[in-house]
Amino acid sequence: MFDYAALTAVSAIVREGSFEKAAAVLGLTPSAVSQRVRGFEERLGAVLIIRGQPCRLTELGTMLCRHFDCVRVLENDVAARMAWKDDNASLPATVRIAVNADSITTWFTQAVMAFARQEQTITLDISIDDEGCTAERLRSGDVMAAVTASSDPLPWCHTVSLGKMAYVACASPTFMARHFPHGVTAAALQKAPYLRFDRHDLFQSQWAEAAYGVTLGAPVCWIHSANAFLELCLYGMGWALHPLPLVEQYLHSGELVELNPAHRPVVPLFWSVPRLYGAALRRLSQCVQNAAEEWLS
Structure with missing residues (x-):
């Protein structure tokens, strides 16, 4: 014992x-x-x-x-x-969760607040990681639940689809005028500064390859902060992909300009929790699914 x-x-x-x-x-x-x-x-x-x-x-x-x-x-x-x-x-009992940064900055905090109104005896320990890495955190036992990009259920986990997050490649108007004066082309994109969240973040490179068939060089900045990632883009330091719900208002106001509206990638998100879990985790799962339903397509 x-x-x-x-x-x-x-x-x-x-x-x-x-x-x-x-x-x-x-x-x-x-x-x-x-x-x-x-x-x-x-x-x-x-x-x-x-x-x-x-x-x-x-x-x-x-x-x-x-x-x-x-x-x-x-x-x-x-x-x-x-x-x-x-x-x-x-x-208090602690539930460790791994969540991707884009979910934290958009919809996941609503799930946390809804859960907090129902449950006062559970502490949430939320760590932020790339959605492609959170499944490994769950697999290793480092966390008890996770928002992931993987639909492959682990043997001991119950996995449900949350929906899809749409992304937009965008930059500030001054950045667009400086680096894409004749429109976004493959040659111009290869030379234009871009932002990268961390070493796991290959999203910008994958988008450039899929949309224009080019390989990007080194990013102008690594910035492991979702808020700063957007702020630097608004400031004009580089272009980057952002969740549509996060930047929609800036696109409407003209503070950000989309590089190519024809290429909006979507990332499926899933919620995984242990199959054998109690009432508190069931309530948390319901809050997560409810919030995702409002935000994700």
Whole structure:
């Protein structure tokens, strides 16, 4: 049997970043928290926490905390059905989710807000990654649920289609005048500066290849921020692909100009959660599907 008192301490330390802050949350002394963790590590014969600022989990610690999160979510459901007061209420159950940046900046926050109105005992830990990489985060057990671009259901997951996100290649009017004075051509596109979200983001290159048959060079900027990605495009630093719901207002106002209206790629999105999950995750899944229905085609 696992020492869940010790796992509670381990989870709190990583969540809060230090033994001292974890002790304050748990209502214990830092010494008591340290003893719980050290005793558990000695029994396991392995280190669970890399001490530092902030503290980090080892591979085994990560695995055990994932297990602990699942247990806490299920305990939360049982406690609600039995009207039972949870002694570990100071450390809420956590659902770890991987979501792509474009979903966060458009529709997914609505799902989170709707879930928060229904559920007060679950903490959401949302990490942002490319939609092509979130499925791997789910497969590795790093997260409990994910918005992905993959329809291939994992054996232990229930996967539903959320719809499709349409994208628009666009740039500011000044950028268009400077780099495409005679219209967007293959030769001009190859030379024009463009933005790239991160190393996983091949979207602009794929679009250029599909629409114009050209290979792009190095981007003018890597910017791992969805908001800054749009702001730099509005500023005229480069062209890029953006979700249509995010830039539609700028296209109407003339603050952005579409490079080629005939080429609007669409990305299918899916929601994957474990098949064996409790009421809280069912409510979260419903909120996700409802929000996606409003935003996605």
